[in-house]
Amino acid sequence: MNPKSFFRHEACLALAAVVCLAATMTCRAATSDRADQKTRALQIKGSDTMVNLGQAWAEAYAKLHPGLNMSVTGGGSGTGIAALINGTCDIAESSRGLEAKELQQAQEKGFVIHEDIVALDGIVVVVHPSNPIRRLTMEELRELFLGDIGRWRMLGGPDWPVVLLSREVNSGTHIFFKEHVLRRGKSKGPEEFSPRALMMPSSYAIAEETANNENAVGYYGLGYISPRQKVVPVAKDAASPAVLPNIETVRANSYPISRPLYLFSRGEPAGPVKDFLDYVHSPAGQQIVRDTDFVPVK
Amino acid sequence: MRSLRRAKEFAIEKLILLSGLASILFVALIFVFLLREGVSILKSTGLLSFLGGRFWYPISSPPRLGVLPLILGSLLVTAGAVVIAVPLGIGAAFYIAEVAPKRLRSALKSCIEILAAIPSVVLGFVGITVLVPFLKHFLHLPTGLTAFAGSLMLAFMALPTIITISEDAINAVPREYKEGALALGATHWQTLRRVIIHGAWPGIIAAAMLGIGRVFGETMAVMMVTGNAAVIPHSLFEPVRTLTATIAAEMGEAAKGSPHYSALFAVGVVLFLISFAINLTADLLLNRGRKR
Numbered sequence: 001m002n003p004k005s006f007f008r009h010e011a012c013l014a015l016a017a018v019v020c021l022a023a024t025m026t027c028r029a030a031t032s033d034r035a036d037q038k039t040r041a042l043q044i045k046g047s048d049t050m051v052n053l054g055q056a057w058a059e060a061y062a063k064l065h066p067g068l069n070m071s072v073t074g075g076g077s078g079t080g081i082a083a084l085i086n087g088t089c090d091i092a093e094s095s096r097g098l099e100a101k102e103l104q105q106a107q108e109k110g111f112v113i114h115e116d117i118v119a120l121d122g123i124v125v126v127v128h129p130s131n132p133i134r135r136l137t138m139e140e141l142r143e144l145f146l147g148d149i150g151r152w153r154m155l156g157g158p159d160w161p162v163v164l165l166s167r168e169v170n171s172g173t174h175i176f177f178k179e180h181v182l183r184r185g186k187s188k189g190p191e192e193f194s195p196r197a198l199m200m201p202s203s204y205a206i207a208e209e210t211a212n213n214e215n216a217v218g219y220y221g222l223g224y225i226s227p228r229q230k231v232v233p234v235a236k237d238a239a240s241p242a243v244l245p246n247i248e249t250v251r252a253n254s255y256p257i258s259r260p261l262y263l264f265s266r267g268e269p270a271g272p273v274k275d276f277l278d279y280v281h282s283p284a285g286q287q288i289v290r291d292t293d294f295v296p297v298k
Numbered sequence: 299m300r301s302l303r304r305a306k307e308f309a310i311e312k313l314i315l316l317s318g319l320a321s322i323l324f325v326a327l328i329f330v331f332l333l334r335e336g337v338s339i340l341k342s343t344g345l346l347s348f349l350g351g352r353f354w355y356p357i358s359s360p361p362r363l364g365v366l367p368l369i370l371g372s373l374l375v376t377a378g379a380v381v382i383a384v385p386l387g388i389g390a391a392f393y394i395a396e397v398a399p400k401r402l403r404s405a406l407k408s409c410i411e412i413l414a415a416i417p418s419v420v421l422g423f424v425g426i427t428v429l430v431p432f433l434k435h436f437l438h439l440p441t442g443l444t445a446f447a448g449s450l451m452l453a454f455m456a457l458p459t460i461i462t463i464s465e466d467a468i469n470a471v472p473r474e475y476k477e478g479a480l481a482l483g484a485t486h487w488q489t490l491r492r493v494i495i496h497g498a499w500p501g502i503i504a505a506a507m508l509g510i511g512r513v514f515g516e517t518m519a520v521m522m523v524t525g526n527a528a529v530i531p532h533s534l535f536e537p538v539r540t541l542t543a544t545i546a547a548e549m550g551e552a553a554k555g556s557p558h559y560s561a562l563f564a565v566g567v568v569l570f571l572i573s574f575a576i577n578l579t580a581d582l583l584l585n586r587g588r589k590r
Contacts, residue, residue, distance in 0.1 A: 079550040101553060161440040168526070168547040169357045192355050195367075198443055198537050199526035201547060205426060212431040215440050 041069035042272050046080020046093035047172050049221045050261055053292045054093050060288060061279050077172035084264055085109060090273055092264040095172030111267045118280050120295035122222040122245040123177060123257040126229040128214040133157050135242035137235045138256055141181050147194025164197035165206045165218030176259050177219055223293040250295045332570060336563035354528035356548060356558040363561040365568060367528045371538030375520060378449025378534050379456060379513045384506045387460030395468040396490060414458035422522030425451050430523055443525030445538040451519045456509035463508060467501020468494060500584045507580035514573060517542040541569045
């Protein structure tokens with residue numbers, strides 16, 4: 001290629017690039033104009049436990065309000081609350097209450113976080129179907145996950161090693177289980193999960209491992225119950241009856257490991273956020289709670 | 299015309315210089331940023347208790363931020379993957395470049411390209427559903443979620459890199475060397491062992507090092523199959539937690555400005571330094587290989 005034609009090529013390329021750039025700019029401008037005319041999008045983010053629930057609500061709600069853009073993403077309760085405080089989402093789904101630090105951060109930004117309990121969840125304890133364990137008390141569970149019980153024999157089971165499965169620290173389920181079971185409800189207690197506990201990135205990973213490993217014991221939300229794992233009934237103490245987790249027992253508060261699920265929003269809800277929250281509390285919204293294996297509040 | 303050409307030459311030269319400088323600048327900036335965010339961990343947790351601490355409880359109060367188990371976990375998984383992938387990869391590269399018949403060669407090459415295109419999350423998924431239960435039953439372990447599972451997954455991911463680059467290095471050995479050796483009566487195997495390996499050595503080392511770098515920085519697949527328990531590992535067949543998985547799993551939750559947040563950046567610095575050390579070793583080895 002001689003230099004002259006090479007240079008011409010370059011000029012052509014540069015011209016083409018400029019044309020492309022100009023074209024994209026005008027396109028951009030046009031789309032942003034269109035977006036302003038449309039209703040705003042509703043961004044929901046947070047708890048992995050609640051992602052399916054949030055998506056089911058969003059789908060049903062979008063059918064009633066065509067033209068409204070909704071997106072529901074997971075990432076963990078803390079992630080959602082942080083996004084709400086930073087203004088990158090409109091509603092945070094959370095499986096735990098607000099921490100003092102979060103309230104303070106919101107205050108610094110100049111608003112109060114509005115909290116709304118929209119459903120209940122029970123945390124179930126699961127083992128492999130071949131594990132003969134019939135019941136666990138809260139105290140046994142605590143010792144198990146603190147790492148004090150290394151073999152199933154100590155709980156009257158077979159002589160298998162115990163493999164503990166926990167969620168990662170970004171999970172509301174992890175925090176709830178730690179405070180409720182390991183620390184007996186004292187959120188600032190000294191107890192920690194055993195360092196030997198496997199930190200699983202998702203409830204799916206816990207379900208998969210308990211279905212395949214007879215040594216494993218794990219915990220997750222009521223929504224993940226399947227015939228491939230065995231759900232262990234839990235008793236408040238040695239004298240109480242062991243209760244199987246299901247909608248009735250969680251609602252009646254007889255199952256010892258249950259928790260409220262929240263939707264958080266910035267300040268007093270208004271506009272599309274308020275409409276959505278009203279829908280969630282409506283009979284249709286609470287039916288969706290039932291359909292996704294959580295427990296309705298109404 | 300000539301002056302125009304000269305001006306163009308000048309402009310192009312300077313552009314290339316700028317691109318080179320830019321990459322150095324970016325790396326330096328990344329390092330500075332990581333340090334700036336991570337250095338405050340030294341105020342709350344001393345350097346010794348950070349690097350030598352055996353417990354990782356980042357969200358407790360007060361948090362315990364010892365990264366020793368994480369560093370050892372990363373190194374163990376990487377070492378396991380290297381032991382599996384490097385010999386296999388180099389062997390495969392020699393087979394494809396020197397031994398395999400033409401038809402098989404192109405088939406193998408396209409297979410390797412497909413292998414390289416599998417996203418790590420898909421591999422991790424396959425790992426959880428197939429590899430982990432298999433390892434558990436086959437080796438009679440308490441759980442299949444171990445460093446070894448991670449090493450196998452990562453070896454799988456590093457293979458395409460190692461094979462492709464080694465093969466290029468082998469093909470780049472001048473034909474005359476090979477022909478000369480054969481003309482002097484060496485067998486094919488002797489030629490491979492004595493001549494071609496020597497010529498391709500620097501490229502093969504570079505391939506292995508790139509493979510190791512790929513393995514060391516991999517996150518998703520490792521997070522899914524290693525079990526992520528932050529304990530100091532005693533063998534390949536125990537759960538481990540890697541540096542990368544820790545950052546990926548916890549960054550979303552860490553409150554900005556908290557000790558946990560800066561500890562994660564400090565973990566990033568540790569990762570950066572270890573990667574840097576790996577690359578530096580590669581360079582030194584390469585220079586030694588060239589001098590010989």
